[in-house]
Amino acid sequence: MLNPQWLRTFTTLAELGSFTRAAERLHLTQAAVSQHLRHLENELGLLVIRRPRQLELTPAGHALLVYCEETELADKRLRLRLSGADTESGEISLISPGSIGLALFPMLLALQQAKPGWVVRHRFAPDSEVLAAVLQNQYELGLVTLKPDDPRLAASHFTEEPLELIVPATQTDIHAWSDLERLGFIDHPDGQAMASRLLSRRFPGNPGVQTLRRQGFTNQIGLILEPVARGLGFTVMPRYARTAFARQDAIAVVECGPPVVDTLWLIHRSEWPVSSFAARAIEHLRQHFANAEPA
Structure with a gap:
């Protein structure tokens, strides 16, 4: 894995085009900037061509710059998701018995239409498979007809049928x-x-x-x-x-x-919180069933 400090030095150098200005921004010496670049070039080959008045990136340098940009974006997405602030994208994975699943699936698809960044993954299964799938982290959410007593699972009332x-x-x-x-x-x-x-x-x-x-x-x-x-x-x-x-x-x-x-119980792993977008989906579904008139 490439050293993050070396990568920060390289992206700053590529942005400013000067060893002197890069060193000033990063609060490093010019020798340290040159050393970081040398470490990268020892691993990846020639990255920068030094010219009298400017620096020119080689094809390998351009490829590394794209890699640094993608890594920065991935880091931002990860931090946003872990902070709970990202409710606009992500996967809602739910496993449930067939009957409630027939009612839930069209609602989940409607949510996905309203939130194009969401992805719905749903499976029909009996209680035993639901419990196993949630415990093994194959699905984040599950619905069961019998409230589990496993301390690894959190269970809350969802609806009645x-x-x-x-x-x-x-x-x-x-x-x-x-x-x-x-x-x-x-x-x-x-x-x-x-x-x-x-x-x-x-x-x-x-x-x-x-x-x-x-x-x-x-x-x-x-x-x-x-x-x-x-x-x-x-x-x-x-x-x-x-x-x-x-x-x-x-x-x-x-x-x-x-x-x-029958009471239907919503389950998820108790050791960590439900993802923010899944929590929004649960809130929407619960409200729908609470307001539904008996048919």
Whole structure:
């Protein structure tokens, strides 16, 4: 690595074109300026041609000057970012469960459109992968449905999301367990667990979701409601996944009594603060969910 003092001497010499003036500005002797230049030229080759009334940079000298300018800019960007003052550029990296992710991703893209210097990196994943990704510094922010007790993670309330029983719009007459048996169940990775929690409210003492005829399965969060919209069965899933579905006229939500609500926790590494631009994004998203009307 090149000595920073030698580089400061070189850039000053290139700017002023004089050993005498460079020495005066840097509060050095002319001999020290010449020594710094000699050290650089020993490593990089001839940098300056000494002429009677001026100094001329060689191609290597011009290349070193560009390097010094780029290094100075990188140093300024680093200091600005670490100071927390830079909220106009940077990467927002977020990993979340699929349902809330369907709601968040369009909002993040809207933020990126408003702030072209921001870059959004988002991934869908279950709780276990979210925890691992944040702990391993692969993502700065994560959302989970269970509050972690790991001291390396800071967790704060983000929003709440109820589970919903969703049926084809043409088959909303659901009064008994037999009506669900008739429709059949559209399953997904969390389907049976979610259905067991919600349906126990509407149909206490039911024989269990596993007894229902399974009409289909998909692990793609955005496709779970497609077979429901086509009249092939019912499912149970979180509200934000349902509201993100394009064909709302083809599905319906059946009331199941007292809501079953999951709390979503925002997590990040507790040892250091969230970046300034990520903090602004979090504030915007929280405000959106706080003001959102139940759909």
